Amino acid sequence: MKYDHIIKQMTLEEKASLMSGKDFWQTQDIERLGINNIFLADGPHGIRKQAEAADHLGLNESLPATCFPTAATVANSWNTALGEKIGQYLGTEAVAQKVNVLLGPGINMKRDPLCGRNFEYFSEDPYLAGKLAAGYIKGIQSHGISACVKHFAANNQEERRMSIDTIVDERTLREIYLTGFEIAVKEGQTKTVMSAYNMLNGEYTNENIHLMQEILREEWDYDGVVVTDWGGSNDRVAGLIAGNELEMPTTAGETNQEIIQAIKTGKITEDVLDRCVDRLLDLIFTTEEVYNKPYQKEIDVASHHLVAQQVAEESIVLLKNEGNILPLKKGVKVATIGEFAKEARYQGAGSSIVNPTILDNTLDCIAQSSIENIGFEPGFERYGKKNQKKIDKACALAKEADVVLLYIGLDEATEAEGLDRQSMRIPENQRDLLDALYKVNPNIVAILSCGAAVEMPWIHKVKGLLHAYLSGQAGAKAILRVVTGEVNPSGKLAETYPIRYEDTPAYHQFPGKEVSVEYRESLYIGYRYYDTAGINVLFPFGYGLSYTSFQYSDLKVTKDGVTFTITNTGNMAGMEVAQLYVGCQSKAIFRPKKELKGFGKTFLNPGQTKTMTIAFDDKTFRYFNVKTNKWEIEQASYEIMIGASSEDIRLTNTIFIEGTGAPLPYESGTLSSYYSGKVNNVSEEEFEDLLGRKVPVSTWDRSKPLGYNDTIAQCQYAKGAFARFAFGLIVFSHWFLNKIGKRSTANIIMMSIYHMPFRGVARMTGGVVNMPMLDGILMMVNGHFFKGLRHVLKERSKMLKVAKSQ
Structure with a gap:
């Protein structure tokens, strides 16, 4: 142990006291031994350090900080270097506010579009999420403080999140729900991991030996700190045994006594506690070093705001551009309509709420731009109330315009931590407004602001569709720079947009309402499902338009990776995201039709050609074998695909890969849904065959008295x-x-x-x-x-x- 000399000087009571918070955001200190308390603050897309009354719901205002675009937005940039740059700026601000641990990024998978916290997560794909998260972590930790990757693991719904039991097969757990965390731990070298609230296959994640010890500590060789989500500790001693160092927030010493009693009665040995203390001391001492010398206590607000704008510009996705209505031509008369143009929808709700240093206003930015704006009308009530007068006024304005810029999306109360969305639709009053506007002026460009996928039965009524996601404090200006053509959009979707919610793979199994939620769809989330089952979608994973065009050619495949060329065949400079997908041609083991295994983004001037290289890595051909309980490679031919999206495959080739000779993990006859990929409504019996055990009863036992873990x-x-x-x-x-x-x-x-x-x-x-x-x-x-x-x-x-x- 690193700090054995200090630990030997500590009393049992002092050691136990370090295992839970001093208050809502700080760890305990031991002054006589020079152990300071450290500060943990929310911060996936901006620092939320509360100076006054503390809470975990975003109720009380925090100190001003730059509000960067949310993870769901930045993921559309497909730019890991940009993620690292955001991390560096977040780290600078964290140090300025004397924060030791920044609680982010969040990398849970977007299993279902209705998860209320999807705005805070990167993607439906673990490889993309993991690579972006690793960039954030490197940037944050370059300042000597710690990032905290969360929520570990399989936390994919908000309803009953503190007690729901996630039932998932081991292969799916490893390939889909843990791969992003594996990349964050191994490549990002995160110093802190936050355990999730939920149970995983019958055990709280915080107490789950398989998850916390066998995988995190032993397989991934993680030697950092595990902190509970706030209030997420169930059995404190069981959590300690699993290797959880820090329980937050404070319990006023109550759980410290539980640890002391467990050691005194022989339930655990003191060396279990000592190892946890050692890891926590390492976090405390290493993240305090930056504050033991002169450090930057003020940030350059303007330059940080500009970075937030640049990030937003690269993350905006152009989804439709009928008749090249965008970029707006000079002299076009524009009517600006939509409540979100007056008050932007720029971030999520809950523990990630940031108090922005500056907040760009769309109407002010339009006034300063080249756009010939003839007026503004809100058109709808923000929180869904019907108002025909507002629709009528908006239509009157639209009649006078050449083009309508319509700002719509989801409000703050619809997308929030702790709650899942009730539908994939935007509010009815916004749809009514669009219907009315379409009748008087069909030249509509919709600016969509929300943190997750929505249904768009109205898409034929707009000629242009720009998806800004939740683009942070500088998003208003960034959007307008794309609208006017000052910026060529280069964002591509990090999640699939289904035509309707009923098409989604987890439709029948989301959310878990009582005891458990069953992941019957297995590996097939997002594009893995739609591509394999042959389900038409509105917009595929990886999709995004540009004001220019790109041609792919000359694919070469070696045992080390792929090279190919991209040419900008249009007349405007722009960036293109090239995506590497791999599909196994053997049918012996069920798999998705294709999976993302690499990507790259490049800038090209008109007529310019560049050669791109995407290397294979240890994740390119692997699968998790439940019989050998380890990663294996199936001997087979693999199709190598280079695409502009998961559907728009431009180049293909094949390569034969030697396998590891592992036995086949499944009997295909009992798993027909999984071999076909048609998993939207798998039976309980087939899911049990996949699990290799009976599923627990998913409903409450109403005859029993209520206990600690009942809600x-x-x-x-x-x-x-x-x-x-x-x-x-x-x-x-x-x-x-x-x-x-x-x-x-x-x-x-x-x-x-x-x-x-x-x-x-x-x-x-x-x-x-x-x-x-x-x-x-x-x-x-x-x-x-x-x-x-x-x-x-x-x-x-x-x-x-x-x-x-x-």
Whole structure:
């Protein structure tokens, strides 16, 4: 151990105290040994350091920081160097605010388009997500502080996220849900990993020995720190055994005592604790070094804002350009319509909310641009309320224009941490506006702002479609620079856009509503499913238009990789993203038709030709064999495809690869859906054949008393009238707040109360409610109101006496 000399000087109580937070955002310090506390702050796309009252929901304002485009946006750049540049700027700002650990990036897979936190994640593809994340991590950690890759692992829904049990087969877990983390750990060298809230195959991720020890520590040789998601600790001792160093936020010493008692009773040995302390001390000391010498305490706000603009420009995706309506021609009269033009939708909601240093306003930017704008009308109410007067005014303005710039998308209350979206549609009042505008002026260019895929049955009513995603504080200007042609769009989709939600692979299995969620679609998420099952999509993975054109030629394949040429055959300089896909031609093991195994982005002037090289790596031909329990290579011919998207394959060749000689992992006769790729509605029996075991019962046992890991929502079945009344009050409050237009407040009830397990009451209140008091609350819930109330009061009195004596 690195810090054995310090650990030997520490008491058992001091060692245990380091294992949970001092408060909401800081670790514990031990002054006599020179161990400082360190600060952890939210920050996937900007620093969210709260100076006043702390929370994990984005309620209280944080210190000003640059709000960069979200991960879902940056992923469309397909530029790992750009990711590293963002990381460097994030790191600079983190140091200026004296942050030691920046809680990001998030790299969970976009299993389903309705996951409420998709705006914070990169992609449906683990290779793309992992490579971008590694860039972020390198950039952040170049300043000596730590990134924190999250949420490890298989956290792909927000509903019941603190207690849902993810049921997934081992091969899918490794190939889809862990590969991005593997790249982040091995290539990014992240110093910190955040464990997810959910259970994985019956065990909380934080306590899951297979995940935390066998894979993370042993296979990937990770020697950094694991921190819980806030309030995500279930059994503190089990988490410690699994190698979790830090529980956040504080529990006012309650779980420290659990660790001490476990050592004193022989449940665990002290060296288990010592190893965790050693790793945490390394994080503390190494991330404090930057603050032991002069460091930059102020940032250049303007230059950071400009970088945010450049990132947004490279991440915007042009999805439709009928009749070359874009870029706008000079002298064209434009009507600007849409509430989002007045107040931009530029970031997500929840723990990633950033208080921007500057916020570009679309109307101000239009006034400063070459666009001949004849006026603005909001056209719709932001949060979905119908308003015919606004539609009428917008139509009157549109009649006078040559082109309508229509700003639409999803609002902040629809895409939020802690909640999943209810549909893939944009709000009805926006669709009504578009219908009305189309009747008076068909020359519509829609500017779409949202963090995930949406249905577009209205797409034939727009001639141009520019998807800005959530483009950060400088997004307004970036969008207009693309609209006017000052910037040639080069973004390509990092996720597939299905025609309708019913076409998605997890449609019948999302979200898990009660005990568990079954990943019956296995490997087939995103383009892996649509390509293999032959499902038509609206826009394929990797798709994006340009104001110029590119020609691919001269593909050469060797055992080391591929080379090919790209020529800009248009009349405008631009960047092109070339994508390497690989498909195994053997049918012995089920696989997607093709999988992304490399990519590159290059800038070309008109007429210019460049040779591109994409190397093969250890992930190009591998698959995870569940019989040998390791990565293997199947001996076969592999099709090598170079494409402008997953559907637009420009060049192909084949290569024969020697295999590792592993036994076949499956009997194809029992897994017909998986061999065909048609997995939209797999039976329970076939899924069990894939898993190799029975699936757990997915519904609550309503006959049992409620316990620590049951949710507040389950109070609807409680024996105690008090609990049922409280549940009714919660439901009514949620309905009433929605009714009066307070959707964000209504969402907080669902996020912070409705889906929270009872243990969260103790874990998230900083010691105000401890576990013995929670026992009393559960007595009340389970029908013993007065007995429970007495227990709560008695335990609270005990807690206050102990606090006074210290």
